[in-house]
Amino acid sequence: MVQKLIELSLRNRYIVLAIALSLFVWGVFAVKQNPIDAIPDLSENQVIVFTEWMGRSPQIMEDQVTFPLVSNLQGISKVKNIRGTSMFGMSFVYIIFDDDVDIYWARTRVLERLNYAQRLLPQNVTPTLGPDGTGVGHVFWYTLDAKGMDLGEQRATQDWYVKLALQTVPGVSEVSSFGGFEKQYQLIVDPAKLQFYHLSLTNIIDKVKANNNDVGGRKFEMSDAGYIIRGLGYIKNKTDIENIAVANNNGIPVRVKDIGSVQMGGDLRLGIFDENGNGEVVGGIVVMRYGENADKVISAVKAKMKEIEKGLPEGVHFKTAYDRSELIEAAIENIKGKLGEEMLAVSLIVIVFLFHWRSAVSIIIQIPITIAISFILLNAFGLSSNIMSLTGIALAIGVIVDNGIIMAENSYRNLADWQAKHAPKKD
Structure with missing residues (x-):
């Protein structure tokens, strides 16, 4: 032959x-x-379902969130295994599919089943799908070199400008932020004043939520002209919160500032991100989509960062912490x-x-x-x-x-x- x-x-x-x-x-x-890519992707063909219900114990999360989700997701076609993990305030469900299953077909099937399983969960608890990446999808890490800018401003710049711009790069599944403080309005209530005005924390929460909203009206015609009537009520600063009326005491409105104080602060943190022992920094992790070309994605991310850098505050630049393209x-x-x-x-x-x-x-x-x-x-x-x-x-x-x-x-x-x-x- x-x-x-x-x-x-x-x-x-x-x-x-x-x-x-x-x-x-x-x-x-x-x-x-x-x-x-530099590293072979040996991870399983999986879809992650993440559910957050803050303040609940791991046992409550297991009984009321993880178990109902695992029970209802088991009927999906071509599923090899389902694993569930419960922790304080969070639940993770890992649906492992056969190796020959298309990842986006799998995500669609899981999303369809979640629509049915939603009714079995507690009120206002919504499960979400994890990013369409893998365990080796962290291809690029960066930090912000912003001397003189506080960590809260750095995190706000990262979350509301840099992150949103980088997520438009083709092949990027997610940009995860780390470090700094997530800015928030903090209302510190005096319990004695609540008791004096016969109010509860639920009353305060409902009133603040109701007053942070825009409302629409109808069209009003006058002098052959039409005007759209609407009410502008979104909070813009802490003074707006302080002036929200929460009750009425003998014809006198009781405002938020009468029962407590409002301040700008940072959300609760479970750790910090330090760079080489030189202090805290703020940055992000670029997660690549499943099956993408890592080298091309990193090149596109770097090109986008050059454009983003032009719009950053003066003196703020990017620093590369991890770049897989070098390997x-x-x-x-x-x-x-x-x-x-x-x-x-x-x-x-x-x-x-x-x-x-x-x-x-x-x-x-x-x-x-x-x-x-x-x-x-x-x-x-x-x-x-x-x-x-x-x-x-x-x-x-x-x-x-x-x-x-x-x-x-x-x-x-x-x-x-x-x-x-x-x-x-x-x-």
């Missing part, structure tokens, strides 16, 4: 060359299309260097031992064609280019070279035997 294949190839050498050239061109195209580029450069070294070594060995440059060229041509074909197979099986696969290709180059040298030497040996056998005999 092998002999017939070799004979067929020798008789149709131009067809073989055309096929090899076509495979090489296809392989070059496959290299550009193949996702490039990716190092891996690519390594295989390029190994490829060049192998070609040079093969050329010298073949020319020195065989004294035939055409044999060296035929062996060298095999290397890029074989590597190009390997990327076609990577795309066919849905695998990315990472340290593991690129290292395997680099190691396989030696096998390719050995195969070429052995075939060349074997050809010379057979030719020499044939010449010796058919040489004219001397009398």
